[in-house]
Amino acid sequence: MLDPKLLRSDPQFVAQRLALRGFTLDIARLESLESRRRELQTATEQLQNERNVRSKAIGKAKAAGEDIQPLLAEVGQLGDDLDRAKRELAEVQRAWDDMVAGLPNLPHDSVPEGADENDNVELHRWGTPREFDFEVRDHVDLGARFGYLDFELATKLTGSRFAVMRGPIARLHRALAQFMLDKQTQEHGYEECYVPYMVNADSLVGTGQLPKFGEDLFRLTGDNGYYLIPTAEVPLTNFVRDEILDRAALPLKLTAHTPCFRSEAGAYGRDTRGMIRQHQFDKVEMVQVVEPATSYAVLEEMRGHAEAILRALELPYRVVTLCAGDMGFGAAKTYDLEVWLPSQRTYREISSVSNCEDFQARRMQARFRSPEQKKPQLVHTLNGSGLAVGRCLLAVLENFQNADGSIDVPAILQPYMGGVTRINAD
Template sequence: MHDIRMIRDNPAAFDAALARLGVSGASSEVLAVDGKRREAISAAEAAQAERNAASKQVGAAKAKGDEAEFERLRALVGEKKDEIARLEEEAKALDAALRDLLLGLPNLPHEDVPDGADEADNREIRRWGEVPEFGFAPKEHYELPCAQGLDFETAAKLSGSRFVVMTGAMARLHRALAQFMLDVHTEENGLTEVIAPVLVREECMYGTNQLPKFAEDSYQTTNGWWLIPTSEVTLTNTAREEIVDASALPRRMTAHSQCFRSEAGSAGRDTAGMLRQHQFEKVEMVSVTHPDASMEEHERMTRCAEGILERLGLPYRTVVLCTGDMGFGARKTHDIEVWLPGQDTYREISSVSVCGDFQARRMNARFRPEGGGKPEFVHTLNGSGLAVGRCLIAVLENGQTAEGGVTLPQCLHPYLGGKSRITPEGVLE
């Protein structure tokens, strides 16, 4: 959410920043509602002052025996009471309208984010690894003989499309990947592991900007809880309504969780296999930082995610998203795209975003500066470290053999009881 004082002080700069995202003239509507709200508050305060003054004079008129003046003043007190109630209700409604307007506006892009319309305008930063060459036409993950443990038919019987049942080697490999990621992030990257609920209150979804804009992309229970689309929601909201000392920052967290998305806006996309599912697992990274450190932290988190792919030997490229492809709550985003031989292209496996104080204002998450002073809003960041299912896909496709088996990354062997490959029959050995 945006600082209304910033918009009042420099509406032209605010509009110019939003124009980069294709949003025009937002400040005029915001400031019109804000102006009416401030007028209602001022009028209510003036009416309260008049009521207080009249209340003091009522007793004096009674003491003097001036019945006419007494009745006039008493009537005035009653009128002002009604006027104050009306004005306060008007100010409350305008305050809600202003909040709704601000909640519906995206974050302002960082100055070094490239302008662009869509993913074609994203800017590549770097590549790592050699794209594998096969002496055969590589298959997609769900086509591999060894991937018989990815059961989409049974999943459809249980839950419908865009679900999967994993058994045997596939389930073991999926679990090993998540465990490997958590171990690296906690033991080498300095993140604290968290296990948190996957059902959250509505205010948590507002806090991390899933609501109101992305309501149709999420699932809500009949009693008002929301299923998290990512544990960014729970991890970031641990700072909600807190004031921490600056010395407690940064707060770096990671969690492995189930995630749920309706994929309402992706009809017809990636329907084959398990690339785009309604239920999936991610190892998420979240940092809560001092404002001065957030951009440096963004680079650090990107390297944490890239490091997982490097340890797995999976080729990838990292891009900075342009204004037209960037998420609603981000100031700047790095997408990490892993090479998928079966599709002959790079596909996103992690997005690492710095949000500035955008989410912190929604959550009222603040820190107390060293040496005292007025509390300030923290900065928040989030990123996949990594999407477990997509990582499974990448391991299968990049390690596939002509016979239909898969050679597994060495770093996973300890998590698989020393086993190093999956046979064409789907057996770990």
């Protein structure tokens, strides 16, 4: 959520920043709602005050043994007026809340302008894509060789956009997740967490998936209305919802390996082959909750934490700064890491690292207290994949393939594979 004070004091500025991401702010509507809200709130509170004063007077009179009938008569009309005022106020307030809850975050000054992914700016590349002296197979073909990666089976079990992994590929998948988790906890200082894979609506509102993007989520039937998590960012970031932290508790660095569930309602027809875009995939997620002054330094740090995984795996990648138009709803600045996929001869997203500044914190009422400042201040929240396990798996399969369809296990993963150095061999 954007700062209501800023929306009020400088709507032109907000509109201009939002325009960078292709969002049009209806200033006239905002201002009309705001002025009506203010008017109604003041009037309602005055009525409320009057009623409180009179009720107290009745209490005193009664305690003093006086006749309270005349006082009751005086107060008669007040209740109706108050009810009406409250109703009107609630209506306007809700309209305003709905409008503001639907506004995306403002892009940071350093974010490049642009409308879509074509305008993202490459920051740097690492590694050199390997030249193959044979015709490369994509991960679907490689995985099908011994039935280690089976999409048809998953379709029978469930439906499209799911995968079954078996044998060494299933183990490679597990090895990747274990390796990532170890790296983030042991070398980068994150606390390992195990979290619910279902969350309530409040958590999703806190991180910004709701109310606007419900169609991307799997909602469970039943009275409690839980949702499957689309990313561990949701449970991890919501650790601090409605909390006032001690400054000494910051930065809070959390990581978790979880499955992620996405309905991808708007993505039909894209990446239908293979496991690029699945309804269920595993991810190791990093979340940091920090003091505002440090958040941009932390963003760079977290990008490094994600890059470290790809480097250790010897996977060529590039880093792009997302342009304003391509960023997610809550992000003020985002880096995407894109891994080289030989079968597509292109880089594909494998990690996204974002600084949400106080956007999520304001929705969550997540604050911290420092000795210098009397009032609690909003924290800044950041999240990043470190990394997407499924996409990483397919990157390994494709980049480490041999002419005979076997796949070398990256050196760093071999200890996690019981010393196995090559899979898919005859």
